[in-house]
Amino acid sequence: MRLKLLSPGEMTADQRSTYDESIASKRGSPPPPMMAWLNSPEMARHATRLGAILRYDTSFPAKLSEIAILVTARHWTAHYEWYAHKRLALAGGMEPAIIEAIRQRRSPTFDDPKARIIYDLAKSLHEGHGVAQGLYDEAVSVIGERGIVEIIGLCGYYTMVSMTLNTFEFDLPDGEVSELA
Incomplete structure (x- = not known):
């Protein structure tokens, strides 16, 4: 792993907010790539939301x-x-x-x-x-x-x-x- 993934205690408020949102989602846990994306908290927030829609809410099973x-x-x-x-x-x-x-x-x-x-x-x-x-x-x-x-x-x-x-x-x-x- 090339990147140190942050623990919740090491995160900024923006990072923690996105992390907490992912835990509260249908996934129940943060998707692994989101942990890297947290280096850009706003991108992580939107990408994770898009991922949840594509994973759970398309017209396909x-x-x-x-x-x-x-x-x-x-x-x-x-x-x-x-x-x-x-x-x-x-x-x-x-x-x-x-x-x-x-x-x-x-x-x-x-x-x-x-x-x-x-x-x-x-x-x-x-x-x-x-x-x-x-x-x-x-x-x-x-x-x-x-x-x-x-x-x-x-x-x-x-x-x-x-x-x-x-x-x-x-x-x-x-x-x-x-x-x-």
């Missing part, structure tokens, strides 16, 4: 939103992010074979057209830096414009999370080994 998050974690080879969201994806009902295919950078086989379109959008955003018209049109018909906006939000937010975790070299919990190479 975890089984679907975690596809975009795992594609993002894999794209950035974000070890901690992969570790955390693989568990959440499994808990949300994602099939292990889909997770493994994403880990191996292979296209998974999806039975659900929403799952496939989310995967295709996330891959296109990360690898193609945009979305071709045909994919866009299909996405509108399958998940709607709100869904497209939310997938963009998930990919963008979790890109920031992945960059934070990678830059500050967040360690996996004791005894955990990264699955990403």
Whole structure:
């Protein structure tokens, strides 16, 4: 870890306010990247709020939103992010074979057209830096414009999370080994 993470007793009033807000949220604890973001308390406050919306309040259940998050974690080879969201994806009902295919950078086989379109959008955003018209049109018909906006939000937010975790070299919990190479 490149950055000393502050304990609550070491925080300024602004930092502590953001920290306390995260504990009172649906998460119940501060997300790890927020502990780095506290070096910019106002950014941490807004980023953490955005993360909570994207994690808990999109139009997608975890089984679907975690596809975009795992594609993002894999794209950035974000070890901690992969570790955390693989568990959440499994808990949300994602099939292990889909997770493994994403880990191996292979296209998974999806039975659900929403799952496939989310995967295709996330891959296109990360690898193609945009979305071709045909994919866009299909996405509108399958998940709607709100869904497209939310997938963009998930990919963008979790890109920031992945960059934070990678830059500050967040360690996996004791005894955990990264699955990403």
